[in-house]
Amino acid sequence: MRIVEAIGIGVLILLAALALLFLRRMVITRRGGTIELGVRLSTMVPGRGWSAGLARFAGDDLRWYRIFSFWPGPRRVLSRRGLAVDRRRAPDAAERLVLPPDWVIVRCVTRRSPVEIAMAERALTGFLSWVEAAPPGESTPDTRPYRYRAG
Known part of the structure; x- marks a missing residue:
């Protein structure tokens, strides 16, 4: 018993x-304004370190929440004011095993450190629009995404 x-x-x-x-x-x-987004938390092993989550746009912040976490707050917050998109690329062979097939990887540079995020191709357009839509007078040349290049 x-x-x-x-x-x-x-x-x-x-x-x-x-x-x-x-x-x-x-x-x-x-509240809406959410997308599925993977963030690379560790770069120790090539192609590894990805964590699945949800991201919510909240004003000038993109708040990323891990899917399998009980913590109510975001794990990572990216501010639009200190974010520049460096490049985009397709997942490599090891990353294709953990990421959905239609996702792309975007390398962003923040004031603190670079970060790689993965998202669906259709979500990338909205993300890039959000990054570039800083209010007038709020951005400086070192934080705008001028360096974006495909490939």
Whole structure:
């Protein structure tokens, strides 16, 4: 009887965890302006280090939330004011195993460090428009995405 109770409690905990993840995702996406976005958290091993998540545009910030996390806040925040798009590329062989087939990788330079993000081709247009849409007088030449080049 104890084994059945332990299995029941384990299943209940698992279902509660899944419900919490689903509820968190609903809260993040309820206001709209969200896209699926992968961020490369580690560059130690070529082609590895990608983490799936959701990103929400909030004014001058792009807030990225990991999909499989219970933390309510964003894991990473990219400010449009300090962001420049450096280049875009197709995923290499190892990255094609973890990223959807229609995604592209964009390397961005921030004031702190470079960051690679992956998104669907159709989301890239909106992302580039958001980066370039800084309010008048808010951007400086070193933060504008003038260096963008395909390839």
